[in-house]
Amino acid sequence: MYIVNQDENDLKKIEPITFSEAGFKERQNLQEWIAKNPNCLSEELLIIQKEFAGFDDTKERLDLLALDKDGNLVVIENKLDGSGKDVVWQSLKYVSYCSSLSSKDIEQIFQEFLIKNNKDKTAREVLIEFFDNEDYDEILNSGYSQRIVLVAGNFRKEVTSTVMWLLNNGIDISCFKVTPYKMESEFILDFNQIIPLKEAEEYIIKVAEKQKEEVINKRLKSNRMEVYEKFWVDFLDGATKKTNLVENNNPVKNSWIRVGIGMSGVSLNLVISKNYARSEIYINRKHKELNKETFDSLYKNKEGIESELDKSLEWERLDDRVTSRIKLQMNDVDISNKDDYIKMINFLTESMVKMHKTFKPHISKLSR
Numbered sequence: 001m002y003i004v005n006q007d008e009n010d011l012k013k014i015e016p017i018t019f020s021e022a023g024f025k026e027r028q029n030l031q032e033w034i035a036k037n038p039n040c041l042s043e044e045l046l047i048i049q050k051e052f053a054g055f056d057d058t059k060e061r062l063d064l065l066a067l068d069k070d071g072n073l074v075v076i077e078n079k080l081d082g083s084g085k086d087v088v089w090q091s092l093k094y095v096s097y098c099s100s101l102s103s104k105d106i107e108q109i110f111q112e113f114l115i116k117n118n119k120d121k122t123a124r125e126v127l128i129e130f131f132d133n134e135d136y137d138e139i140l141n142s143g144y145s146q147r148i149v150l151v152a153g154n155f156r157k158e159v160t161s162t163v164m165w166l167l168n169n170g171i172d173i174s175c176f177k178v179t180p181y182k183m184e185s186e187f188i189l190d191f192n193q194i195i196p197l198k199e200a201e202e203y204i205i206k207v208a209e210k211q212k213e214e215v216i217n218k219r220l221k222s223n224r225m226e227v228y229e230k231f232w233v234d235f236l237d238g239a240t241k242k243t244n245l246v247e248n249n250n251p252v253k254n255s256w257i258r259v260g261i262g263m264s265g266v267s268l269n270l271v272i273s274k275n276y277a278r279s280e281i282y283i284n285r286k287h288k289e290l291n292k293e294t295f296d297s298l299y300k301n302k303e304g305i306e307s308e309l310d311k312s313l314e315w316e317r318l319d320d321r322v323t324s325r326i327k328l329q330m331n332d333v334d335i336s337n338k339d340d341y342i343k344m345i346n347f348l349t350e351s352m353v354k355m356h357k358t359f360k361p362h363i364s365k366l367s368r
Helices: 026-036 087-098 103-116 123-130 157-168 198-207 209-220 223-239 288-299 302-309 338-367
Strands: 002-005 010-013 046-052 062-067 073-078 147-152 173-183 186-195 256-263 266-272 277-283 314-316 324-330
Touching: 026 046, 026 062, 026 073, 046 103, 046 123, 062 087, 073 087, 087 147, 087 157, 103 123, 157 173, 157 186, 223 266, 223 338, 256 338, 266 338, 277 288, 277 338, 288 302, 288 324, 288 338, 302 338, 324 338
Parallel strands: 073 147, 147 173
Antiparallel strands: 002 010, 046 062, 062 073, 173 186, 256 266, 266 277, 277 324, 314 324
């Protein structure tokens, strides 16, 4: 690594050092840095626990436990200047222990972490935000989707060889080499993903193609997606007989569908989960400030809008987030119950028509 010396039009080399030479520790330093900045591992991760020891009949502790955007548990193991020879075996044990954690277990583990770190929000609030309002209960730690991330200053040959074999056999595992540099009184860390290497990606994809296709097909055929798709088939079949608002929509395997309402970045979303149905005006324009201005403009007409709907709405400005929404929600229903299933379809159809009719003039005015 080099620094550009502009005065002399030259390069000055920054020499790497070891963590030991810098006086850094594994738990007090490296682990804390990653916990506070998980994006250093080249993706968006949510740390849900440190030094996790919630395993039956063992006192072992994994370094960091995280979730990725697909709901997979990610075991992160940190070593300093050397990986040691047993890090792969150690991490595989932790992944096997974590494979049985349920959605409720994960939520409770995360809640304990938030309380310990004096965070005001609940685990559910943070998880909903992290998964962008998706119904996360059924995607958390699904099947054998757990992942391993190893972080160390250097990796022994037996470690990298084993990691490559696991990769080729469908195990999601990666290695990050982290190198400290000293520049005068400051330190610089370089996180470099060495496995899988970019140059080896095509090879790895070909070798593991069958395993990956099986995993993808398994997810596509999961019970949750089948339930969602069947629900939207039945909903669209009934709704298109009463309104043309969804005539261009197709059944999807997601928990929501979108209906246009006359402004780019503003939509009427219909959302379902196992135990609720929701119609919402979802505001997601180019900038946070624009979203809040749009929300505030609609909120000025709150009394008239709710009077026309003959319903009280939940107005969620969501100041700590980019988006805003206004929702009407039916709770205490179970999509697996036939009677509730029909209630949800009727609720969404009726609320969609009423909300579209009520909000459309206000949104059209804002658009002009």
